[in-house]
Amino acid sequence: MAGEKTIVADVDRSFYDFRYEEKDAFRVAEGLTPAIVEQISREKNDPDWMRAFRLRSLEIYNRSVMPDWGPSIEGLDMENIVTYVRPNTRMSAAWEDVPEDIKSTFERLGIPQAERESLAGVGAQYDSELVYHNVREEVAAQGVVYTDLESALRGPYADVIRERFMKLVPPTDHKFAALHGAVWSGGSFVYVPPGVEVEIPLQSYFRLNAPGAGQFEHTLIIVDEGARLHFIEGCSAPKYNVANLHAGCVELYVGKNALLRYSTIENWSKNMYNLNTKRAKVEAGGKVEWVSGSFGSHVSYLYPMSVLAGRGARAEFTGVTFAGAGQNLDTGCKIVHNAPDTSSYVNTRSISKSGGVSTFRSAVVVTERAENSKSAVSCQSLMIDSDSRSDTIPAMDIRTDKADVGHEAKIGRISGDAVFYLMSRGISEEEARALIVSGFAENVSKELPLEYAVEMNNLIRIEMKGAIG
Amino acid sequence: MADKLLHITGLRASVEEQEILHGVDLTVNRGETHVIMGPNGAGKSTLGNVLMGNPAYRVTGGSVIFAGEELLRKTVDERARAGLFMSFQNPLEVPGISLENFIRTAVEQRTGQRIRLWDFRKSLRRMLDVLQMDESYASRDLNVGFSGGEKKKAEILQLLMLAPSLAILDETDSGLDVDAVRTVSRGIEEFKKEKASSLIVITHSAAILSMLDVDRVHVLVDGRIAAEGGAELIDEIERDGFARFDTREA
Amino acid sequence: MITVNKPLANTFGWLHGNGTQIEAPASTEEITLTAAAGEERIVALPDSPSARITVSVAENAVLRLIQVRRGGDGGVCDIHVDCAENAHFEWYRVVLGGAASYDNCSVTLRGDGSSFLTELGFRLGGDERYDVNCEAIHLGKKTRSDIHAAGVLRDRAFKILRGTIDLRRGCAGSVGSEMEDVLLMDETVRNQSIPVILCGEEDVEGNHGATIGRLDEELVYYLASRGVSREQVYEIMAQAKLNAVISRIPDEETRLLLTENGAEGETI
Numbered sequence: 001m002a003g004e005k006t007i008v009a010d011v012d013r014s015f016y017d018f019r020y021e022e023k024d025a026f027r028v029a030e031g032l033t034p035a036i037v038e039q040i041s042r043e044k045n046d047p048d049w050m051r052a053f054r055l056r057s058l059e060i061y062n063r064s065v066m067p068d069w070g071p072s073i074e075g076l077d078m079e080n081i082v083t084y085v086r087p088n089t090r091m092s093a094a095w096e097d098v099p100e101d102i103k104s105t106f107e108r109l110g111i112p113q114a115e116r117e118s119l120a121g122v123g124a125q126y127d128s129e130l131v132y133h134n135v136r137e138e139v140a141a142q143g144v145v146y147t148d149l150e151s152a153l154r155g156p157y158a159d160v161i162r163e164r165f166m167k168l169v170p171p172t173d174h175k176f177a178a179l180h181g182a183v184w185s186g187g188s189f190v191y192v193p194p195g196v197e198v199e200i201p202l203q204s205y206f207r208l209n210a211p212g213a214g215q216f217e218h219t220l221i222i223v224d225e226g227a228r229l230h231f232i233e234g235c236s237a238p239k240y241n242v243a244n245l246h247a248g249c250v251e252l253y254v255g256k257n258a259l260l261r262y263s264t265i266e267n268w269s270k271n272m273y274n275l276n277t278k279r280a281k282v283e284a285g286g287k288v289e290w291v292s293g294s295f296g297s298h299v300s301y302l303y304p305m306s307v308l309a310g311r312g313a314r315a316e317f318t319g320v321t322f323a324g325a326g327q328n329l330d331t332g333c334k335i336v337h338n339a340p341d342t343s344s345y346v347n348t349r350s351i352s353k354s355g356g357v358s359t360f361r362s363a364v365v366v367t368e369r370a371e372n373s374k375s376a377v378s379c380q381s382l383m384i385d386s387d388s389r390s391d392t393i394p395a396m397d398i399r400t401d402k403a404d405v406g407h408e409a410k411i412g413r414i415s416g417d418a419v420f421y422l423m424s425r426g427i428s429e430e431e432a433r434a435l436i437v438s439g440f441a442e443n444v445s446k447e448l449p450l451e452y453a454v455e456m457n458n459l460i461r462i463e464m465k466g467a468i469g
Numbered sequence: 470m471a472d473k474l475l476h477i478t479g480l481r482a483s484v485e486e487q488e489i490l491h492g493v494d495l496t497v498n499r500g501e502t503h504v505i506m507g508p509n510g511a512g513k514s515t516l517g518n519v520l521m522g523n524p525a526y527r528v529t530g531g532s533v534i535f536a537g538e539e540l541l542r543k544t545v546d547e548r549a550r551a552g553l554f555m556s557f558q559n560p561l562e563v564p565g566i567s568l569e570n571f572i573r574t575a576v577e578q579r580t581g582q583r584i585r586l587w588d589f590r591k592s593l594r595r596m597l598d599v600l601q602m603d604e605s606y607a608s609r610d611l612n613v614g615f616s617g618g619e620k621k622k623a624e625i626l627q628l629l630m631l632a633p634s635l636a637i638l639d640e641t642d643s644g645l646d647v648d649a650v651r652t653v654s655r656g657i658e659e660f661k662k663e664k665a666s667s668l669i670v671i672t673h674s675a676a677i678l679s680m681l682d683v684d685r686v687h688v689l690v691d692g693r694i695a696a697e698g699g700a701e702l703i704d705e706i707e708r709d710g711f712a713r714f715d716t717r718e719a
Numbered sequence: 720m721i722t723v724n725k726p727l728a729n730t731f732g733w734l735h736g737n738g739t740q741i742e743a744p745a746s747t748e749e750i751t752l753t754a755a756a757g758e759e760r761i762v763a764l765p766d767s768p769s770a771r772i773t774v775s776v777a778e779n780a781v782l783r784l785i786q787v788r789r790g791g792d793g794g795v796c797d798i799h800v801d802c803a804e805n806a807h808f809e810w811y812r813v814v815l816g817g818a819a820s821y822d823n824c825s826v827t828l829r830g831d832g833s834s835f836l837t838e839l840g841f842r843l844g845g846d847e848r849y850d851v852n853c854e855a856i857h858l859g860k861k862t863r864s865d866i867h868a869a870g871v872l873r874d875r876a877f878k879i880l881r882g883t884i885d886l887r888r889g890c891a892g893s894v895g896s897e898m899e900d901v902l903l904m905d906e907t908v909r910n911q912s913i914p915v916i917l918c919g920e921e922d923v924e925g926n927h928g929a930t931i932g933r934l935d936e937e938l939v940y941y942l943a944s945r946g947v948s949r950e951q952v953y954e955i956m957a958q959a960k961l962n963a964v965i966s967r968i969p970d971e972e973t974r975l976l977l978t979e980n981g982a983e984g985e986t987i
Contacts, residue, residue, distance in 0.1 A: 549946030565959030
């Protein structure tokens with residue numbers, strides 16, 4: 001039962017901020033050259049087409065420009081980023097076989113415990129490779145495939161992957177998509193057969209341990225006609241004083257009448273550049289639900305995109321972003337209505353504190369084909385102090401008259417009356433403000449399984465208490 | 470002799486896949502005043518909205534002949550131009566269009582010919598006078614910032630100006646102050662001056678009925694006509710409520 | 720080529736979010752408007768193709784600027800306003816077509832207690848384009864901005880409105896609000912809306928809301944129940960949206976002119 005979970009009340013940042021000495025077996029040199037890309041490809045034993053794909057992506061990377069909007073990424077020097085770090089182990093399906101320091105990392109993050117209690121399958125990535133992957137027998141028996149992408153590339157789904165890999169997010173999409181195409185490593189492949197409902201969630205956890213490294217995992221999920229899946233993604237890293245880079249890519253294929261919920265609690269350390277690209281294509285009657293909590297990283301560019309490609313397809317995006325000291329988090333979403341009777345619903349909250357910058361950036365496009373479509377976007381921002389910034393930059397592009405598009409946004413601060421009221425009931429000011437901010441972020445926490453909601457509230461608490469007194 | 474204006478047979482209708490009307494039969498002759506009573510949720514407002522053609526309701530069976538033609542095949546505006554009127558419980562606010570200009574447009578649509586502004590203003594002033602409404606109402610934007618009572622008055626003003634052959638007044642008396650009730654009853658009186666005008670009053674209370682000359686009362690319970698009779702039914706319902714008509718509990 | 724209507728913040732660098740590139744207009748009028756301390760002025764400018772207008776509103780002064788574009792080739796209108804303490808500036812802008820029009824209205828609320836109101840109405844059809852940038856930069860304390868826009872697009876008309884409320888650090892007690900309401904009448908129109916709020920101060924309120932698309936079905940039903948056809952309901956509402964803006968213009972002559980010119984339509 002959910003209610004039996006204990007709440008870890010006194011977590012501080014060091015909960016995520018521990019590290020083990022590197023004992024990696026192999027790492028490429030810093031920087032990015034065709035030789036390095038070929039070396040990664042060889043190391044990973046890529047099929048030929050993938051090797052060619054990587055080299056082509058590198059070319060695209062070299063000729064594409066840095067984004068001219070959004071937060072500065074000047075502190076990120078690709079010459080200093082190690083794009084591939086293989087931990088000193090091969091992937092295993094039993095925690096006992098995982099080396100002690102790595103296992104202990106995931107133990108401290110609570111992953112094996114969560115797996116035992118509430119997950120249908122777990123993948124754990126350490127730096128560039130998965131070190132653990134396992135799925136419950138009864139789930140596997142339903143025909144659900146949950147594996148690392150590398151072995152899937154050589155397995156029975158090789159052709160399916162080749163057909164879809166980086167088709168939703170082509171390397172030409174932007175500079176960091178191209179980078180991803182060149183050096184991607186790790187990540188998961190999930191296939192849910194038609195009509196299969198996976199009742200408890202699958203989870204992947206990404207841990208970046210090596211300083212100055214990049215993590216470029218690729219997640220490819222196919223939920224076939226009428227099937228259902230909840231996929232959870234978690235990420236964290238210890239803090240170093242050199243820049244780390246995360247340029248992952250998530251491609252979700254949601255079939256006819258299928259449902260995919262994709263939840264993320266992102267808590268990268270504050271030296272991380274998180275330039276992640278996520279995209280879903282939803283067929284007729286299908287639905288994608290994004291639940292997204294962004295707490296970590298130094299700089300984030302994150303706008304999960306939903307392409308509503310079939311009649312009656314739906315997208316929901318629920319997000320919260322908390323930007324504290326030293327953070328510039330540019331988050332939001334993109335929705336493209338490209339079929340009749342499609343609908344989208346976006347509900348986000350952002351919080352800025354102690355000099356943090358949060359930006360909500362979105363785009364809703366309704367094309368000529370999307371008659372009778374509906375879209376509602378609501379975003380709210382909370383300014384905790386005047387050292388911080390909170391910007392809201394939504395865009396709407398409507399190309400049919402048969403649409404209903406609504407948008408609302410609000411920026412404000414914590415109500416003094418609410419703090420006073422809570423304090424009059426004996427709650428300290430610091431606690432009262434933390435409570436109010438947790439309540440503000442409830443749109444996301446109430447969509448998460450309990451243990452993740454607890455983790456999220458702890459993150460808010462850490463951020464809120466860090467600043468007062 | 471009876472001259473059928475409205476003839477409903479076996480009318481069934483649903484909202485959001487749930488059937489509300491389970492086969493309603495009802496006939497209104499020209500010049501008659503009918504009352505539809507019933508407890509909350511019986512389907513009274515549904516009946517009015519289905520007759521008017523509210524797109525939120527789906528007709529699943531039956532027929533409605535109005536002035537000799539099938540009503541259910543007509544669009545909402547065609548029904549209005551055929552002589553049907555319904556007062557809304559919650560009339561919508563329309564900024565940028567004055568009450569006067571709106572009524573003039575609607576009247577021109579109904580009659581199919583342009584009216585000289587002077588003639589229109591004259592008859593509008595007369596009706597405002599009958600309803601003892603201030604002339605300034607006419608230049609205000611349609612329902613914008615109107616109180617509940619003012620909205621009801623504006624509905625009655627539209628009724629008089631459009632002069633339909635059948636008016637459905639849906640809970641027009643609910644939640645009104647004395648002044649507004651007086652306006653509504655004056656409006657009904659004026660409307661009924663035209664002998665052939667028919668009226669359906671939908672209500673769950675009997676308050677407004679005392680000043681009406683009621684020909685027929687229909688009791689609607691659980692989407693069906695549970696009883697019919699003359700004005701004496703009103704007193705009975707006042708006294709005993711609807712319990713006796715509720716067959717579900719029998 | 721010059722870039723006009725470059726916004727204070729970009730959106731992804733697409734959807735015209737970075738401004739619009741056009742040829743510089745050949746002859747641009749230079750206009751300077753001032754309202755002296757305590758003065759109250761209404762200025763209705765004649766419809767000129769292109770103008771660069773510099774406005775300065777002194778302490779406790781009010782300046783109301785009225786501009787109507789009646790069609791033609793369009794042009795570029797670039798307005799920069801500076802508001803001193805308790806100064807109030809209003810911009811009434813009615814755009815009844817124009818092949819390609821670009822409006823920029825940038826208001827700096829420098830003085831404490833200064834305020835800015837925009838009433839923007841547009842009606843575009845054919846292949847007309849309207850590109851408008853409206854920004855309120857809140858510097859002073861207790862400043863207020865209200866940006867209201869309403870209009871109608873038909874045929875292949877294109878419109879983009881970037882409305883930016885920029886609440887700078889130090890503008891404590893300020894409020895910025897933006898509302899947009901666009902009625903789309905043909906399947907070939909294109910509407911873009913980018914309502915931006917930038918916020919660097921805690922003690923502020925910023926709001927924006929937008930409704931874009933077709934009419935509310937309940938409203939169509941209500942008006943149709945009085946005998947008005949669906950097409951005409953759209954006509955009426957198109958007119959109503961513009962009328963709502965016109966009726967707020969604080970200059971009777973302009974209002975009458977708009978009425979006589981058919982801006983208020985035939986039946987309504």
